[in-house]
Amino acid sequence: MLWWNLQKLKSRDKWARFDAAKKIGQAGDKGGVTALISVATTDESREVKKAAMHSLGLLGDARAVRPLLAVLKSKDTELREAASQALGKLGQPAVAPLMTALHERDNDVKRAAAEALGFVGGAAVNPLSKVLEDEDDAVRREAVHALGLIGDVRSAEVLVSALKDEERSGRQWVVRALGRIRSNRTIEPLMAALTDIDFDVRLAAAQELGENKTLQAVDSLVAALSDNVNVVREAAAEALGKIGDGRAVSALIGLLGTEQQVVGVNALLKMLERPNMKIGIDALRQMAGLPATMEYRLCTTDASGSVNVKEGVVDCTTLKAAAAKALTRRGLVS
Numbered sequence: 001m002l003w004w005n006l007q008k009l010k011s012r013d014k015w016a017r018f019d020a021a022k023k024i025g026q027a028g029d030k031g032g033v034t035a036l037i038s039v040a041t042t043d044e045s046r047e048v049k050k051a052a053m054h055s056l057g058l059l060g061d062a063r064a065v066r067p068l069l070a071v072l073k074s075k076d077t078e079l080r081e082a083a084s085q086a087l088g089k090l091g092q093p094a095v096a097p098l099m100t101a102l103h104e105r106d107n108d109v110k111r112a113a114a115e116a117l118g119f120v121g122g123a124a125v126n127p128l129s130k131v132l133e134d135e136d137d138a139v140r141r142e143a144v145h146a147l148g149l150i151g152d153v154r155s156a157e158v159l160v161s162a163l164k165d166e167e168r169s170g171r172q173w174v175v176r177a178l179g180r181i182r183s184n185r186t187i188e189p190l191m192a193a194l195t196d197i198d199f200d201v202r203l204a205a206a207q208e209l210g211e212n213k214t215l216q217a218v219d220s221l222v223a224a225l226s227d228n229v230n231v232v233r234e235a236a237a238e239a240l241g242k243i244g245d246g247r248a249v250s251a252l253i254g255l256l257g258t259e260q261q262v263v264g265v266n267a268l269l270k271m272l273e274r275p276n277m278k279i280g281i282d283a284l285r286q287m288a289g290l291p292a293t294m295e296y297r298l299c300t301t302d303a304s305g306s307v308n309v310k311e312g313v314v315d316c317t318t319l320k321a322a323a324a325k326a327l328t329r330r331g332l333v334s
Contacts, residue, residue, distance in 0.1 A: 001023075001027060001029075002024065002027070002029045002032055003004075003054075005020040005023050005027075005032065006020070006024075006032060006035050006071035007020075008020035008023055008070055008132045009021065009035055009039055014043075014044075014045040014047065014048055014153075017039065017043065017045065017048045018047055018048045020053040021036060021039055021048060021051040021055055022051050022054070022321055024055050024057060024059075025054060025055025025056070025057075025058040025270050026038060026055075028061075030057070030059050030061050032055075032059075033056065033059055033061045033064065036055050036059070036064075037052075037063065037064055037067045039052040040052035040056060040064075040067060040068070040071065041067050041070065041071065042127050045320075046076065046078060049079060050078065050082040053068065053071070053079075053083055053085075053086040054085070054086060056068065056086050056088070056090075057085060057086030057089030057090060058089065060089060060090055060091070062090065062093035064090060064091060064099070065087065065094050065097055065268050067095055068083045068086050068094075069083075069087070069097050069098070069101060071083035072084070072087075072109050072112040072116070073104075073106065074100060080108065080112040081112070081230070083112065083116070084112050084113075084115040084116040084119060085116070085119055087116040088115075088116050088117070088118065088119020088120045088121075088161075088168075089119065089122055090120075091120055091121075092123045094116065094120060095117070095120060095123055095124050095127060096127075098117050098120070099113075099117070099128075099131065100118050100141055101113035101141050102114065102117075102131060102143065103136070103139055106207075107138060110138055110139065110142045111142055113142065114142035114145050114146040115145075115146070115149070116142065117143075117146040117149075117150075118146040118147075118148075118149025119149070120140065120150075121150055121152075122150065122152050124146065124149060124150065125147065126150045126154075127157055128143045128146050128155070129143075129147070129154075129158040131143040132144065132158055132159075132162050134173070137169050137170060140170065141170045141173050144159070144162070144170070144173045144174050144176075144177045144258070145173060145176075147159065147177050148173075148176055148177030148178075148179075148181075149180070151180045151181050151182065151325075152181070153181055153183045153185055155181070156178065156181055156185045156186055157277065159174050159177055159181075159186075160178070160186075160189045161177065162174045163178070163189060163193065163201075165232035166333075167266070171196075171198065171200075172200040172203070172204040173204075173268075174192065175193050175204035175208060176208065177199055178208070179204075179205075179207075179208025179211060179212060180208075182212055187214055187216055189261070190205050190208055190209055190214070190217070190218045191209070191214075191216070191217050191260070192203070193205035194206060194209075194217075194220050194221070194223070194224045194236075196296075197278050199227075199229040199231075201230055202224065202229070202232045203229075203231055203232050203235050206224055206232060206236045206238075207235050209238065209239050209243075210235070210239025210241075210243065211238070211239075211240040213244075214243065215243060215245060217239070218243060218245045218248055219242070219246050221236045221239050221240050221248070222236075222240065222247070222248055222251045224236035225251055225252075225254075225255065225260075225327045230260075234260065234263045237252060237255060237260065237263045237267040238263065238266070240252060240267055241266065241267030241268065241270030242270060242278070244270070244271045244274040244278060245278050245281075246271075246278050246279040246280045246283050248267075249271070249286065249287070250283070251280060252267050252268050252271075253268070253286060253287065253290070256290070256294045256296075256314060256316070257294060257296050258296050258298070259310055259312060261294060261296060261312060262314055264314075265314055265315075265316065265318075265319050268287060268319055269318065269319055270324040271323060272287075272300055272319075272323060272326055273322075277326075279330060281327070284327050284330075285323075285327065287320065287322075287323035288323040288324045288327060289320075290316045290319065290320055291316065292315070292317050292320070293313050293314065293316060294313070294316055295311070295313045296310075296311065296312050297309065297310070297311050327330045
């Protein structure tokens with residue numbers, strides 16, 4: 001079977017070569033590694049190259065590391081992605097060369113190396129953690145990204161330390177990585193990040209807490225509804241909607257009388273859509289009893305002393321109907 005597939009790799013028909021490259025990997029025959037390396041680096045077809053790289057990853061032979069690293073320098077995004085995934089499957093033998101590749105000048109190569117280290121998994125945690133002290137911002141950013149992809153709780157401590165260094169750039173990426181770890185160890189640091197000096201860190205924290213549906217963060221996110229940056233307030237409201245805890249209802253209803261009214265309505269609707277929503281009867285009746293429309297009028301003064309007026313109206317009919325429906329399901333009327 002190997003002999004036949006090796007012959008097919010020489011076919012003029014790219015789909016015959018594609019099929020052969022796939023079957024060599026599926027068969028687990030390392031006798032085809034040399035031929036697959038040649039195909040992965042020289043074949044004229046992108047699809048065939050990707051199939052060969054996928055098979056090299058399946059075979060797990062360290063001979064493929066260097067050729068696959070060379071592909072990380074390709075200008076073809078799909079080929080770089082295929083090489084990253086294959087290197088990730090090769091595991092430990094690929095770690096040291098990939099760590100070196102993180103220091104390449106080309107940002108695309110850095111990014112592809114980080115992706116590959118993310119695919120490697122736990123074996124890459126310790127070397128990546130050490131790179132967080134690197135002087136190069138781009139190298140640190142990609143190392144943080146890789147640690148986030150791995151999601152190993154062992155990296156939590158070093159990421160928390162990096163987050164505390166307010167002189168360091170790119171700390172929002174540290175927050176993203178902490179959010180991906182999904183451990184109780186990361187909840188407190190993410191909640192603390194909601195009051196960080198940098199708004200992009202606060203924004204990332206609100207978004208990650210929402211994505212993780214972190215119930216412990218409800219009070220902190222309610223407080224973030226008063227943030228002085230609009231996008232952070234919006235992210236906090238959206239996070240509360242995703243978490244779906246009834247403690248946030250009054251605060252979100254309070255947004256309906258502000259310029260954040262649309263965000264407030266959408267967050268409340270998300271809460272009502274959750275199958276396991278934790279909204280009490282009083283809160284549901286409060287929503288069902290809202291007027292069909294709500295208006296806001298906000299006056300602000302700019303640096304020149306000019307008064308600016310913002311006005312808006314939000315339609316609450318869908319929200320009212322959803323709350324009434326929730327009450328009906330509980331055998332109650334609004």
